[in-house]
Amino acid sequence: MGKFWAMLAASLALGSAQVAQAQGSPTCHGHFPNPISDICWDCFFPLSIGGFHLWPSDKPDPSNPSLPVCLCGIRPGLSFGFWEPVRLIDVTTKPFCFPNLGGLTINPGMYVGNGHVSTASQKGGNTQMSAQYQAHYYVYPLFYLLELLGDFICFESASFDLAYMTEIDPTWNDDTLAALVYPETVVFDFPLAQVACAADCVAATAALPLDQLFWCAGCNGSMYPMTGNIGNNDTMDQSMRLAAERMVFKMHRTALAWGTMGDQGLCGKYIMPIMRKQQYRLQMVNPVAATSGRYACQPPGGSTAVQLTSHTYPVVGEDVGYLLWRKRNCCAF
Numbered sequence: 348m349g350k351f352w353a354m355l356a357a358s359l360a361l362g363s364a365q366v367a368q369a370q371g372s373p374t375c376h377g378h379f380p381n382p383i384s385d386i387c388w389d390c391f392f393p394l395s396i397g398g399f400h401l402w403p404s405d406k407p408d409p410s411n412p413s414l415p416v417c418l419c420g421i422r423p424g425l426s427f428g429f430w431e432p433v434r435l436i437d438v439t440t441k442p443f444c445f446p447n448l449g450g451l452t453i454n455p456g457m458y459v460g461n462g463h464v465s466t467a468s469q470k471g472g473n474t475q476m477s478a479q480y481q482a483h484y485y486v487y488p489l490f491y492l493l494e495l496l497g498d499f500i501c502f503e504s505a506s507f508d509l510a511y512m513t514e515i516d517p518t519w520n521d522d523t524l525a526a527l528v529y530p531e532t533v534v535f536d537f538p539l540a541q542v543a544c545a546a547d548c549v550a551a552t553a554a555l556p557l558d559q560l561f562w563c564a565g566c567n568g569s570m571y572p573m574t575g576n577i578g579n580n581d582t583m584d585q586s587m588r589l590a591a592e593r594m595v596f597k598m599h600r601t602a603l604a605w606g607t608m609g610d611q612g613l614c615g616k617y618i619m620p621i622m623r624k625q626q627y628r629l630q631m632v633n634p635v636a637a638t639s640g641r642y643a644c645q646p647p648g649g650s651t652a653v654q655l656t657s658h659t660y661p662v663v664g665e666d667v668g669y670l671l672w673r674k675r676n677c678c679a680f
Contacts, residue, residue, distance in 0.1 A: 373441050374450075374452075375439070375441055375444035375445065375446065375450045375451065375452040375666055376446065376450045376634065376662075376663045376664070376665075376666045377437075377444075377445070377446025377447060377448070377449060377450040377633045377634070377666050377668060378446075378449055378450065378633065379447065379448060379449045380435070380447060380632040380633070380636065380668065380670065381636075382489060382492070382493060384636070384638070385632050385636035385638065385670075386432065386489070386630075386632075386636075386638065386670070387630050387636075387637060387638045387639065387643040387644050387670075388638075389404065389406070389639065389643070390406065390430055390432075390628055390630060390643065390644040390672050391429060391430050391431075392404035392406070392429070392430070393406075393408050393428075393429075394427070394428070394429050395408075395411050395427070395428035395429070396415045396425055396426060396427060396428075397411065397412060397413060397414050397415030397416075397425075397426050398410075398411055398412070398413045398414075398415075399415065405641055406628070406641065406644065407554040407555045407646070408428075408674075409555060409608060409609075409625040409626070409674060410609075411426070411428040411609075411676060412426045412428075412609070412610050412613060412676060414426060417613050417614075417678035418678070419613065419614035419615075419678045420614075422678075422680060423680065424678040424679050424680035425678070425679060425680070426613060426676065426677075426678055427501060427675075427676070427677050427678075427679055428674070428675070428676050428677075429501075429675055430628060430672045430673065430674055430675070431488075431489075431490060431501075431502060431503065431672065431673055431675050432487065432488075432489040432490070432630075432670050432671070432672050432673075433486075433487060433488050433489070433503055433671060433672070433673045434484060434485060434486065434487050434595075434670075434671035434673070435447045435484075435485040435487040435632075435668060435669070435670060435671070436482060436483065436484055436485070436591045436594055436595070436629075436668065436669040436671060437481075437482060437483040437485075437666070437667070437668055438480050438481075438482050438587040438588075438590045438591050438594075438666075438667045438668075438669070439480065439481055439482075439665075439666045439667065440478070440479065440480055440481070440665065440666075441481070441666065442481050442514050443455060443481075443514055444481070444666055445483060446633045446634075446666040446667060446668045447483075447485065447632070447633060447668040450666065455514075476580040476581070477576070477577060477578050477579075477580050478576075478577045478580040478583075478586050479520070479575050479576050479577070480575040480577065480586070480587060480590040481512075481513045481514055481519075481575060482513045482519075482575060482590055482591065482593075482594045483509060483511065483512050483513070484509075484510050484511035484512075484594055484595075484598060484603075485507065485508065485509055485510060486505050486506070486507060486508040486509075486510050487507060487670070487671075488502065488503040488504065488505050489670075490502045490503075491503060491504050491505065492507060499679065500677070500679055501675060501677035501679050510603065511594075511598065511603065513575060513594070518573070518574070519573075519574050519575050520574065520575065520576070521574065522572045522574050522576055525572045525573050525574045526572055529571070529572075529573055529600060531571075532571045532572050532573075535562040535569065535570075535571050536571065540562060541569060543560055543563065544560060544562075544563035544564070544565065544568075544569065546560065547560045547563040547564075547565045547648050548563075548565040548566035548648060548650065550565075550648075551565035551566065551624070551645070551646050551647065551648030551649045551650075552565070552566060552645075552648075552649050552650040552653060555624075555625045555646055556624040556625060556646050556647055556648040556649075557624075558623045558624055558625055561621050561622065561623075561624070563648060564589050564592045564593070564596075564647055564648050565647065565648020565649060565650070566585070566648060566649065566650040566651070566652075567585050567586075567588055567589040567592060567647075567648060567651070568585075568586075568589045570592065570593055570596045573593050573596065573597045573600065574593070575590050575593075577589055577590060582651065583659045583665065583667075584651040584654070584658055584659055585651045587659065587667045588629065588651055588669075591629060591667075591669050592629070592647040592648070595622060595627060595647070595671065596622050596647075598622075599619055599620060599621065599622035600620060600621075600622075602618065602620065604619070604622070605617060605618060605619055606618070606619030606623065606626065607626065607673055607674065607675045607676065608623065608625070608626045608673075608674040608675065608676050609676055610676070612675065612676045612677070613676055613677060613678040614678055624646055624647040624648060625646060625674070626673060626674045627646060627647055627671060627672065627673055627674070628644035628645060628646055628671075628672035629644060629645060629646075629647065629669045629670075629671060629672075630643055630644040630669060630670045630671075630672060631654075631667065631668070631669055631670075632668050632669065632670045633666065633667055633668030633669075634659065634660070634663065634664040634666070634667065635658075635664070637654065642654055644670075644672055
């Protein structure tokens, strides 16, 4: 556990010092998530072997392989199913602001990441509110970093790392450029396709999202365009969560995130170019951690109106961080 606490202390020190604070830029707020008190440990469950829940949960769970025994090559084992905290996501209106690194701000020395619109949290008139967000995607295999069950082969083994920054991705700030890179965007830019997302909203809030409607982010909007430009910014809770969901979707489209659930995942990760929304849960850890309750870690598309805690709030509560939980089915002996 020593390496993790050393990394934590270093990040907190950097955040408190505001290293290389961009001159004249708004203050970045946040804290490094406490690996004990800021984690919704109930989100690990249900724990299953085959189709049987050893430890049930009030949180919805996608179907598991039905047989309790499995075979990977010549190695037999038991088919485990559980949820693992594996990634962190920042969502902020301030370029190079890192809420999950203690509110650290970096000045790259050049005008990068400001996009083509104001970076104010909201813009528009009384009848139309829109927003633009930047996002960061961290590798954060918490169980491995905490050295919990170090010999359990099902936990992801990796170091803490900043894997993706939208400030240096031109497609994140430009809807037209994103549509050129992901041409399927034009197929789902029609009213009928968006109307179908109402069903995904209901399903994601009540239980699990509809993977068949992969272009939908349920109650929060559409996965397309895969940018930080949010046109239906009803509330900051809703629009920031949509930006985080688009980030995860983008990671799958670029093969930086893979599948881990179902029969295919028993013997290892597999290519999943279209994200299955049922594979994920999002838990807010900044500005206030949601650590308990039925809706502490909802799947993508779930309504933010049912949250009991962890809402954003003005000024110091507008830089948001999420912990991404991933469904894992694994053959272990």
